[in-house]
């Protein structure tokens with residue numbers, strides 16, 4: 242049978258045999274169904290309180306990771322994030338069904354077809370005591386692939402690689418359709434690799450993607466990195482042959498960095514380092530920024546690439562020195578966000594940020610707090626005066642017993658200090674506090690009145706929030722004291 246359709250360039254109408262491809266679940270070969278069932282039955286449900294559940298029976302696993310109802314042993318997947326479905330609460334599972342995508346290659350005549358099979362998993366009526374899983378399998382996409390592009394047989398849409406090039410090169414283009422086609426934003430994605438060797442005699446012949454078979458099971462799969470990159474990007478073969486699987490497969494947009502490649506790939510020192518550590522795209526980016534073959538420095542940068550880039554926009558700082566400074570302060574790269582904040586305030590205040598004393602203060606947090614206070618006052622000089630006036634009125638609500646004392650915040654400095662000690666955002670309340678829109682009190686233990694204990698927000702004589710360090714809730718003993726104090730609060734209202 243023939244059908245009239247467009248050619249692969251989407252220019253001319255041609256007669257072509259109807260491409261016979263899998264359309265229904267029933268068309269999928271048994272070995273692939275087996276692969277799907279195996280994965281579907283290996284997903285573990287993990288709740289926020291760290292309990293593990295069988296995803297088929299929604300039954301809590303025993304200490305050996307075995308489900309007492311179906312007998313399934315989850316030992317192989319409980320530690321593999323690729324197989325873990327994290328949910329807040331086990332009751333959520335019924336309201337938040339999940340989806341798995343399976344990528345499967347097949348060859349039909351001279352054509353390579355890539356199927357994306359979609360499994361949607363649901364749980365039964367939430368009112369039932371014992372929920373059970375039901376799943377629906379459909380052929381979501383079927384891409385017929387040639388050297389110029391890919392033709393999606395279900396939607397009849399053609400995507401040329403040239404069009405994709407334009408999309409990737411051009412930062413301005415907001416081609417969401419193409420982005421959705423290249424990447425798919427599904428949590429669970431698996432690729433069937435048992436038959437990947439058969440790609441050797443196809444349009445994939447130069448890609449050597451089969452060499453990365455083991456690695457394909459671990460990496461983040463998307464159409465971009467298993468269709469566009471292997472067939473269309475020259476460097477894909479090069480990267481695979483050097484066993485740089487992370488770079489080849491983790492990010493189909495690596496073409497963007499083509500110019501950066503030359504300097505690093507032509508240099509044996511860098512190339513060997515990259516191969517040895519199988520650098521991924523972020524790590525490679527970090528290498529191009531610091532030009533050091535030091536994996537701890539590379540990790541320091543690559544894990545927080547966004548903040549590092551923002552810091553470099555403010556000041557072309559030496560990243561080796563920055564890492565040394567963080568090490569000397571005993572700080573992990575988690576605190577780069579504080580450093581970025583510090584540096585941007587220092588710049589706003591017109592400080593000489595080329596000066597090492599400013600760049601690397603003796604204590605990052607003290608320096609940050611000092612500058613934060615300074616800029617808040619500078620931006621609105623009335624705030625501190627207003628806070629001081631209000632806090633002297635609020636003195637009438639000071640509480641004291643044998644153990645605790647509750648006092649109003651008296652200045653921006655005190656808010657900033659509380660914020661740093663408690664790791665909360667009370668420092669950002671200074672303007673609202675100065676207007677008496679909220680009132681801020683500190684509960685402290687009398688044994689050390691300078692040490693933060695509970696930060697309290699009051700409105701109209703009622704406690705709106707009371708939080709200990711890291712926004713935790715106070716203990717019930719402390720809550721009793723707070724309740725008692727709340728009854729005595731005299732609201733101070735703007736006249």
Ligand SMILES: [Zn+2]
Pocket residue numbers: 295296297298299300308309310311312313
């Ligand atoms: Zn089970």
